[in-house]
Amino acid sequence: xxxxxxxxxxxxxxxxxxxxxxxxxxxxxxxxxxxxxxxxxxxxxxxxxxxxxxxxxxxxxxxxxxxxxxxxxxxxxxxxxxxxxxxxxxxxxxxxxxxxxxxxxxxxxxxxxxxxxxxxxxxxxxxxxxxxxxxxxxxxxxxxxxxxxxxxxxxxxxxxxxxxxxxxxxxxxxxxxxxxxx
Amino acid sequence: xxxxxxxxxxxxxxxxxxxxxxxxxxxxxxxxxxxxxxxxxxxxxxxxxxxxxxxxxxxxxxxxxxxxxxxxxxxxxxxxxxxxxxxxxxxxxxxxxxxxxxxxxxxxxxxxxxxxxxxxxxxxxxxxxxxxxxxxxxxxxxxxxxxxxxxxxxxxxxxxxxxxxxxxxxxxxx
Numbered sequence: 280x281x282x283x284x285x286x287x288x289x290x291x292x293x294x295x296x297x298x299x300x301x302x303x304x305x306x307x308x309x310x311x312x313x314x315x316x317x318x319x320x321x322x323x324x325x326x327x328x329x330x331x332x333x334x335x336x337x338x339x340x341x342x343x344x345x346x347x348x349x350x351x352x353x354x355x356x357x358x359x360x361x362x363x364x365x366x367x368x369x370x371x372x373x374x375x376x377x378x379x380x381x382x383x384x385x386x387x388x389x390x391x392x393x394x395x396x397x398x399x400x401x402x403x404x405x406x407x408x409x410x411x412x413x414x415x416x417x418x419x420x421x422x423x424x425x426x427x428x429x430x431x432x433x434x435x436x437x438x439x440x441x442x443x444x445x446x447x448x449x450x451x452x453x454x455x456x457x458x459x460x461x
Numbered sequence: 462x463x464x465x466x467x468x469x470x471x472x473x474x475x476x477x478x479x480x481x482x483x484x485x486x487x488x489x490x491x492x493x494x495x496x497x498x499x500x501x502x503x504x505x506x507x508x509x510x511x512x513x514x515x516x517x518x519x520x521x522x523x524x525x526x527x528x529x530x531x532x533x534x535x536x537x538x539x540x541x542x543x544x545x546x547x548x549x550x551x552x553x554x555x556x557x558x559x560x561x562x563x564x565x566x567x568x569x570x571x572x573x574x575x576x577x578x579x580x581x582x583x584x585x586x587x588x589x590x591x592x593x594x595x596x597x598x599x600x601x602x603x604x605x606x607x608x609x610x611x612x613x614x615x616x617x618x619x620x621x622x623x624x625x626x627x628x629x630x631x632x633x634x635x
Binding site: 302305306309310312313316317319320322323324325326327328329330331332333334355409410411412413414415416418419420422423426427429430448456458459460 | 477478480481484485487488491492494495502504510511512513514515516517518519520595597599602603604605606607608609610611612615616618619624625626627628629630631632
């Protein structure tokens with residue numbers, strides 16, 4: 280199969296025949312494989328960012344809301360992002376920070392979101408408000424940095440997430456677009 | 462090089478090793494990027510998706526597509542945008558009327574299908590309209606659009622009983 284003998288000059292001891300591999304079948308297979316893979320390849324990976332909007336319901340709220348909870352609000356304006364965090368009951372601790380849309384500042388926002396989640400692990404929700412003129416690209420960039428840990432970042436050690444698969448790649452799992460309300 | 466019309470008996474032999482090297486590298490690269498994901502979707506040629514580091518893979522084909530000039534729901538063109546904005550005639554209570562009506566139809570169909578699956582009558586709300594559990598919908602939108610357009614689409618969805626939106630993005634890691 281696939282080999283034939285090639286006559287070579289004598290290397291000592293008369294006329295020695297050395298076998299040579301016939302590469303043509305290999306090339307045929309590779310060419311077929313290439314064609315199939317090129318046709319089926321997807322060069323753009325598609326992902327999703329899940330967001331929620333407020334929903335008004337008549338059904339009674341069965342959950343007991345804690346008396347003191349931590350809320351995070353992110354306001355997107357045309358040139359900057361404002362992050363405010365607040366405890367809802369005394370002792371009230373209110374903090375506000377402003378970031379520009381450049382990579383360095385957005386990186387800081389991302390790190391601050393990780394710190395906020397680590398500080399209050401029970402809160403997994405962020406409410407986002409945006410001005411009408413904010414670009415969709417900017418909104419996705421900010422949500423991305425609020426919601427998802429980057430590939431090489433260590434996963435957060437959050438209580439209640441042991442054994443869960445996939446959940447640990449999130450910083451804040453729930454992002455609510457607060458501006459979408461009548 | 463062997464002459465074409467000479468009397469030499471020498472035959473040309475092509476060196477195939479570099480060619481096989483190239484093929485091997487190409488096959489390795491293609492095998493690495495080969496996806497066995499059953500959900501396959503071609504992004505609209507007239508839009509550019511925003512980049513994201515999300516690790517959540519697309520699990521359903523987008524129902525709402527907003528390219529640079531038009532809005533489609535389930536591949537049906539509903540609105541033609543004017544400079545990236547919805548024409549005033551199509552707006553009602555902040556929502557986009559044709560989008561709302563199309564989404565309401567989907568919601569009713571979902572409610573009916575769910576009820577049939579469970580073998581019960583479709584649930585109705587106080588106005589006698591069919592009501593299902595709030596649903597989720599995937600949006601594919603051009604990255605240059607303004608938030609106002611997304612807000613209007615989300616408002617239309619909210620009124621048609623959709624409260625979870627999956628924004629389709631291009632994964633940066635690929």
